[in-house]
Amino acid sequence: MMKKNDIIDLKITDITDTGNGVGRADNIVVFVPQTAVGDVAKVKIIKVNKNYSVGKVIDITEPSKHRISIDCPCFSKCGGCSFRHIDYDCELSLKQKRVEDCIRRIAKVDASPCQIVFEDTVNRYRNKAQFPVGEGGTVGLYAPRSHRIIPVTDCLLQPQIYEKIVVAFKKWVGDNRVPDYDEVCKRGLLRHLYIRSNKDETEIMVVIVCNGSEIPGKTALISYLSEAVGDRLKSVYLNVNTKDNNVILGEKNILLYGEKYITDTICGISVRISPNSFYQVNRNMAELPYKKVREYAEPEGKTVVDLYCGTGTIGLTMAKECKSLYGVEIVKEAVDDALQNAKENGIDNAEFICGDALAAADRLSQKGIKPDIVILDPPRKGCDSRLIEIVANGFSPEKVVYVSCDPATLARDVAVFGEFGYKLIEYTPFDLFPRTNHVETVSVLSRQ
Known part of the structure; x- marks a missing residue:
């Protein structure tokens, strides 16, 4: 009988979508973080449940052929990356398999995906960073499944210039004795440092998220940030978030310096980006799924409804057609x-139209808008079943093009669309988030 603190030899035979290796001992599944399929490891059991156990690697006695050297000192500590211990080909295969498994198991659709689309750049691809601020001005990233802050100034997924901003921010915090926000006592000021940039980091926006509408040393803050990044600094905002929740940004933004927005270009369309606006974090890769949406939609001469449109980027790339x-x-x-x-x-x-997707879709349907194509790009939780019903029965489009960042909720919604007579025709995974467990999928459904 397996017990906590037992030390066992374990062969890893599978891996979860979150990057945990899977092995079996005493007919019990054992999950072991940071292991790869093919690893043989000496593992200490740290948790025992009725149906599974969790272990911690003490030593890799026989490394997997997919194992690589870990290049980030924070990999075992922060909750950002899941796959820095395996080669990229293996990561891509896991993501392809995950998407297909969800479609077959949850949607009950017997169809393989197109080959996953990727680029060779696995580092420095993000154009957005959110650093929580903790006790004593600690800036970093959250540990997995917690709000414990791991001190980090440079993340390998983010542009190197962000490190200069973090250092400048910490100097301002220290010099002005700016208090951090205490989540337990609900007191204090600083909650997050939020950074956005365009493709080449020629335009950078810095947002200080606070539990209040005033901060000390505004002039010093602007000076330190300007010294750090020069004329790349286009906007500095104070974002007011006084709510007791896990949402990073509040609704009120106060411009402290510069322009109201930064600008970028995607698929030939010039776009402006404000603090609260959605914009794909991997700008270079985002052009590829956007082009796939256009290919699936075939929008020439059609009426298109784009739900969850953000700053309008997907729809605008095909608007002239x-x-x-x-x-x-x-x-x-x-x-x-x-x-x-x-x-x-x-x-x-x-x-x-500004509004909830469900309510706005209902209004458009009642106004007699009959789109030929509906594009859906919902958050990770997917679509409300009532929205799917309105799309299928109210709009009744020829096609639905669905952009998803969660294969499980995509598969669930494909199954619901199936109940209303829509069939999944094709789906393509895209690795917009290398080294993490996230994967994007673009799919097209047709009315039968």
């Missing part, structure tokens, strides 16, 4: 950006 485009987004700043993006790109057949 559409008959008309309707975008729906709940974040007002994103809708404002979408309207401006359409204007700046000479697009006059696009209308953007």
Whole structure:
């Protein structure tokens, strides 16, 4: 009988989608973080449940052929990456398999995906970072499944210039004795340091998220940040978040310095980005799924409804081919950006609506809008079943193009669409988030 603190020899035969190796001992499944399929490891059992146990590697006695040297000192500590211990080909295979398994098991669709699309860049691809601030001005990233902050100034997924911003921010915090926010006592000021940039980091936005609308030493903050990144610094905001929740940004933004937004270009469309606007974190790779959406949609001369449209980027990339485009987004700043993006790109057949996707879709349906194509790009939780019903029965489009960042909720929603007569025609995974356990999928469903 396996007990806590037992030390066992374990062969890893599988790996979970979160990067935990899987082996068996005494007919019990044992999950072991940071192991690879083929590893033989000496493992200390740290948790025993009725149906599974959790172990911790003491030593790798026989390394897997997929194992590589870990290149990040924080890999075992922070919750950012899942796959820095295996080669990239293996990671891609795992993600491809995960998407296919969900579609077959949950959606009950007997169809293989197209080959996963990727680029060779696995580091420094993010254009956004959120650093929680803790006791004594500690800046870093959260440990897995906790709010314990692991001190980090440079993350390998983020541009190197972000490190200069973190250092400048910490200097400002120390010099001005700015208190951090205590999640337990609900007191203090600083909650997060939030950074956004465009493709080449030629435009950078820094957002200080606070439990209040005033901060000390504003002039010093701007000075330190300017010294750190020069004229790349385009915007500095104070974001007010006084709510007791896990949402990083509050609804109120106070411009402290510079422009109201930064700008970027994607698929030939100029876009502006505000603090609360959604924009893909891997800008270079994002062009590939956007092109796939366009390929699946075949928008020429069609009416398109783009739900969860963010700043309008997906819809706007095909707007000049559409008959008309309707975008729906709940974040007002994103809708404002979408309207401006359409204007700046000479697009006059696009209308953007601020509101909840379900309510807005219902209103459009009641107004008699009958789209040929509906694009869905929901958050990780997927679509509400009532929204799917409105799309299928109210809009009744020829096609639904669904962009998903969670294979399980995608598969669940594909099954629901199936109940309304829509069949999954094709789906393609994209690795927009190398070294993490996340994977994007673009799929097309057709009305039968």
